[in-house]
Amino acid sequence: MAVKNFNLPDPGEGLTEAEITTWKVKVGDEVAVNDIVIEVETAKSLVELPIPFAGKVVQLLAAEGDTVDVGAPIIAVEVAGSDPEPATPAAPAADEGDEASGPNLVGYGAKAGSTRRRARKGGTPTPASAPAAAVSTPAPAPTPAAPAAPAAEPLTPERTRALAKPPVRKLAKDLGLDLQSITPSGEGGIVTRADVEAASSGTAPTTATSAAPALRGSGAGALAPQGAGAPFAAAADVRVPIKGVRKATAAAMVSSAFTAPHVTEFVTVDVTAMMEMVERLKKDRAFKDVKVTPLLIVAKAFCLALRRHHEANASWDEAAQEIVLRGSVNLGIAAATPRGLLVPNIKAADQLSLHDLAGALGGLVATAREGRTQPADLSGGTATITNVGVFGVDTGTPILNPGEATILAFGAVRRMPWVVTAADGSESIEPRWVTQLALSFDHRLVDGELGSKLLADVAALLHDPGTAFLWA
């Protein structure tokens, strides 16, 4: 009997780490070769990993949620048979091949990647001196500018190479400027000639190469107000790679914000009747298997209003030069998940009964939070609700989910003083349930009149759900 470790492989090309999402086995389980034991999330996708040997799981070496480096052991398995201790079964690593290129990503089987380099023999002349010298990798020169990252710092700020075209690079070098310390103004974070010239002309005092990365941005005075006053607790800046859902969200938001001219309108509404309806439905036996929330009523109201103003349930097809009037309301719900913002949508939500809509809503959000949303659920949406009220926020100016024409922000429902007109026409101020709604719409296809009517109708339904009867 021997215990073998399975090291985290690189399941893509050139990935260096992965986050453990789910263990499929537990200590004591018997596993066979190629059984799936774990699911990990890389920068690219969720990947299931098969175990390379058979035996009994003796230890899980990393927990769900941990981010593990490629090559690190993640699970220990006691294997049957008389194998000699095979903790490092592969031949001793011939590491010459991967100098300076990080861990050896392929075929390391169970060996942790070694990146140590052998030293050159001191001054040994190589026969063909000229070309050989050119080939030899530069010795690890003493890095003068390294701002002595504090050893205790858990997340070393990643010092990425500044982007600049070669002539600009040379200019900066000639002027003795560190590109890293210059605020880029070019597209995609590129340092332009003008940036270098501005930095050089004394707009910013960053002339020495010793400027720490933390001073980035001071060139243009971007952080000046903060820098001038009392700073926050002096922690180093942390640079987080832009990837995964964050990257996708950013791309979607930028594309939406810069292609669809947004208009946002607001309405404040007394929703006491809606809140009473929620309370009634919660007690209704027909709804005992689903969750009844104010969001459910808002979702239903939005669907009804979109059906009444179906021109707003549309999308802009730039390529075809057509406006696509969508046949049904595929209602997206913005969901905060552990991986970031996702907007899964309920297909044909307008054709669901209130009960079925409640079921779909609950399922959708739960699936999203578990990270199991299928791509089909994320595409094809026609309108979205973002429930900012759950954070105690009154309202916002939401950005459209790309391809959709409307998005409704549902704010917090609060007890507020409200002017109530009694049947006899007398007015009084009473505490009521009040909320704010904000509707952003794509002004290319939704005019102010249409958008206003849509929002007003949603508000009317929430104010008096009975309004729906008038439309039937």
Add this chain to the structure above:
Amino acid sequence: MSDSDVAGHAGTRGRMAGAFEPSPEMGPTPPSQISGHFSDDNPEMVQFVDADGNRLATNETNAPYAQIVEDMTSEDARTIYRDLVLVRRIDAEGFALQRQGELGLWPSLFGQEAAQVGAGRALRAQDYAFPGYREHGVAWCRGVDPVSLFGMFRGVNHGGWDSNENNFHLYTIVIGNQMLHAVGYGMGIAADGDMGTGDPERDAAVMAFTGDGGTSQGDFNEALVFAAVTNAPVVFFVQNNQWAISEPNDKQFIIPPYQRARGFGFPGVLVDGNDPLASYAVAKDALDKARSGQGPTLIEAYTYRMGAHTTSDDPTKYRSDAEVEIWKHKDPIKRMRGFMQERGHADPEFFAAVDAEADEVAARIRKACQEMPDPELPTMFDNQYTEPHPLVEAEREEFLAYHAGFAEEGGQA
């Protein structure tokens, strides 16, 4: 024939979408809902067995190849079945080994077994195959050890086999590039006079493999021009697996590959690439014609990539599970097995024995892969030229001297 239908259909749908008629389409249209030449019920597609392996009636389309199928012996059928099962298992092992860090990459052929085995078994020993990088099934039929394939994807060699040993060229990663190599080789066959002599041991042909993505490449189209005008004995075998990584067919062509051949001046045939018998028969017919001097043929094998493009790809980002589900029912192994049972080509023991053999092969190649030694670095200078070359020799010397310049360090890290 139906391109205008497809375009017109889409246009109409855009204009006519009523306000509240529920639209069945959400997201990309699955192939099953598309009419015209992108559908899998194209009457021009050669098929011999249905999804369960029942022999389909002989019709106008498959009649020219029916005799080839009828002439197949029980042993031929068993060979093809065994190939299908083993190839799928080898592929699954490659995938698992990649996920275990033993291979850098693995392009899975899952789903395309019938197309590859059909074509591979139609080749004769003197024929030459020029693969892309997914042709593990063809490699198997040519006698290339799967371990050699693993060596390449493990990065311990630059293509782990001697091409001339099995007349199976090295994997070509550059998309479509091998089509030109294949035509050049075919022109060489013609120049040598090894074509149209009537001697079955001498007449040779070339088969060039690519996918639907490859048809968009310049090299592919150049190769078709050269093959046509030189009447080279080349069969272009296009496995249309529906997806060029994330690009679907309808973003790649309006005229499907098999119809394009006509424009270059030679015939094109559409075959059900998940039908092992049809793939074999169509490939055999085209190769026979090429060997006898009747020129090139393009075969479009209509199939589906069940897995990811490679282990670095995540297909759930661009295609629906429903689409994969549709193709599951066209599984080539299920169809071949059904056909054999119907014809009495094999008994249950045979099927069990093949499964057992698959387990053995998988265990053997897995072990061989894990134990594969890292290469001696100077071997990278081998096989650059067929004969010694002074510049390469000088570089080798320089390289050795450079590596000798390192101090021995005590103890590995």
